[in-house]
Amino acid sequence: MSVPRAFIFDVFGTMVDWRESVAREAARAFSAKAITTDPYAFADFWRGRYDPAMERIRSGGRGYVQLDDLHRENLDETLAHFKLEPFFNEQERDTLNTAWEKLDPWPDVVDGLHALKAKAIIAPCSNGSIALMTRLAKYGGLPWDCILGAEIAQNYKPEPVVYHACCNALRLQPNEVMMVAAHNNDLHAAQACGLQTAFIARPIERGPGQTIDLAPNGDWDRVIDRISDLAH
């Protein structure tokens, strides 16, 4: 294994705590309207619509749409599920949708990225759009060198084209790039494309009852405890 010239990262769950952050933003919106819906249940349902929405695009049933738009559509479904449609007009829904731009990084992330940035190229390889990843980076202080991922490939992970597009955009061979994720399926897909792989467990990403991705389940090049481990 050679030293990677670039590290690309899954973001939702791997770098930022989407569940706690979305629940917080939902709770704020609910509080202003005296809504008693459990904000964690709301966040979980909203996130639950994520993969099916992307699957329509991955399967060719729909052209590429930025994740911001999928989140916004999924928000409508989520509000309907919880019978909250009457409480939110279009503008308020647009505002609530920006919850995905205000996701707190896990405690090891910002320092770890700064350490790694001195040694290699660092970039997200997320299903989030360029706009979403840019705003999330400004919110959380993530010092990316560039924004890669779904939008430059016009498709969604784990489609191989996304990993290949990231390598091509950096003019690097797949084996010169390491994919870092808290999700084994993301690493299986990256490894099949020839990338190096690193797993980091985020055991409460999905809440206290999380049952998947608690441990590595593949032959990953590295299993790390914190992002700064990649700099050593």
Next chain:
Amino acid sequence: MSVPRAFIFDVFGTMVDWRESVAREAARAFSAKAITTDPYAFADFWRGRYDPAMERIRSGGRGYVQLDDLHRENLDETLAHFKLEPFFNEQERDTLNTAWEKLDPWPDVVDGLHALKAKAIIAPCSNGSIALMTRLAKYGGLPWDCILGAEIAQNYKPEPVVYHACCNALRLQPNEVMMVAAHNNDLHAAQACGLQTAFIARPIERGPGQTIDLAPNGDWDRVIDRISDLAH
């Protein structure tokens, strides 16, 4: 005019001194081989092949190719012009081509971008590739929030699709974005797309005998003396 939510920048000439830097890298390569060719004439000829190479792509005669590859092809032509082909093998040409990744920022650029980054999104809208802009940013310490420009549009400025692609990638309307350049033609194209515009003179970009772009020649929203002026 509203306050821009994002500033996008031309890079070669506007943010970095390509001529002095490429001449320096050429001089280093020449010195090792006792070549007496004027490195400034070499840099100027190499840069002179830039626009014609892009024009083939803009006109539809060739699909999108990253600028790194155009630079590399143009290097071959430049070496031929100066009868230097025998002195450089393929690997040495690849190395010399990385001169474009080592361009010094003008003195006001790094501080100015840091000041502006606290207030708005900042990104290159260059004809350079994502790879080239990423490596150039690491070399010069340019704190971009993301890398926009030709590659995400798969075409070259001043084609309108490039400016529109940058706005779309940020999910902003053109009038929420300001294009910053030392080249009037770049600003004319951006303005025609509805973007705000800012001109900054770089009167020695093309050397001491520069005759164009010494002053603004359009109705630009701002004419600035240094990048930090945009933060005020």
